[in-house]
Amino acid sequence: MEKIYEKLQDKIIVKDVNDFNIKHILECGQIFRYKREKTLEQKDVVYAYKVFSLDKTALIIQTNCNAKIITKDVDYFINFFDLNTNYSQIKQQLQNDKVLKEAINYGYGIRILKQNFFEMLISFIISANNRIPRIQKSIEMICEKFGTKENDYYAFPTLNQLLLANESDFRECGVGFRDKYLVSSIRMFKNFDLSFFLAQSEQTKQQILQTFCGVGPKVADCILLFGSYDMNVFPVDTWIKKVYNTFYNTTNIPSSNILKIREFFYNTFSNLSGYAQQYLFYYKRELDINKKN
DNA sequence: AACCAGGCTCTCC
DNA sequence: GGAGAGCATGGT
Numbered sequence: 001m002e003k004i005y006e007k008l009q010d011k012i013i014v015k016d017v018n019d020f021n022i023k024h025i026l027e028c029g030q031i032f033r034y035k036r037e038k039t040l041e042q043k044d045v046v047y048a049y050k051v052f053s054l055d056k057t058a059l060i061i062q063t064n065c066n067a068k069i070i071t072k073d074v075d076y077f078i079n080f081f082d083l084n085t086n087y088s089q090i091k092q093q094l095q096n097d098k099v100l101k102e103a104i105n106y107g108y109g110i111r112i113l114k115q116n117f118f119e120m121l122i123s124f125i126i127s128a129n130n131r132i133p134r135i136q137k138s139i140e141m142i143c144e145k146f147g148t149k150e151n152d153y154y155a156f157p158t159l160n161q162l163l164l165a166n167e168s169d170f171r172e173c174g175v176g177f178r179d180k181y182l183v184s185s186i187r188m189f190k191n192f193d194l195s196f197f198l199a200q201s202e203q204t205k206q207q208i209l210q211t212f213c214g215v216g217p218k219v220a221d222c223i224l225l226f227g228s229y230d231m232n233v234f235p236v237d238t239w240i241k242k243v244y245n246t247f248y249n250t251t252n253i254p255s256s257n258i259l260k261i262r263e264f265f266y267n268t269f270s271n272l273s274g275y276a277q278q279y280l281f282y283y284k285r286e287l288d289i290n291k292k293n
Numbered sequence: 294a295a296c297c298a299g300g301c302t303c304t305c306c
Numbered sequence: 307g308g309a310g311a312g313c314a315t316g317g318t
Contacts, residue, residue, distance in 0.1 A: 134316070
């Protein structure tokens, strides 16, 4: 298959915008550290975003015919944006499901980002029973407080940097009752063997993650999906619950039974569950948000 | 002013 | 092992 991108010295040109839309990618719920930039003067520019991962950053300028990823860390972001995976093929396989076909039509440019495991662990502990804008703000404050300063932004803190943080430090970043979960989980991560963990079975990985304080089934699935590119999980949150109730509730599962809903979707989408979840999440959330305004 | 948010922990049965 | 209360904080 032909590559969808061209690698240059300090940027990547993505040539196929049918499988790459930076708004879809960043606003489908998988990442918290990004900012929309004011659109530049050129009239063909559709979106411009800055994205941050660990200590790295990129500026993405999307037009109607291509997307430019401008960064010092070209190879890192080729992997980060999963540019060597064929999303046309994935989308085609998922089109059998009628609802998903609609969702893909809406968020056609979604790709699953390959993010850092530790950053996802911390981020999704904060996400529990929280609102997305406030999650973003808390994470940003934690970066400013404990992360290394780069040029015009702060890196996500390393494990050693976060080991210096106590509960009131986190409380000042607006994480609320999750402060103690963070302190506990950060200490536990010090003795965490990631490569051993990744070699375990799906079920074992889910169980191990739930031994971290503040990590239940949903957060565990998010960490696996976004932090280890594991497509065999289907995180069920409030938005997916709405998806289930509006589009799929033809079965006899009580709409409050998260684990049963999760099982239903995994049985439906199998090893493409992670992709499917993101199309559905983005579709439902955008529709509801736009309805309000 | 209650109610809710990318749920989880803890208690009680 | 399943159901239910309580949880920080801020927006609507």
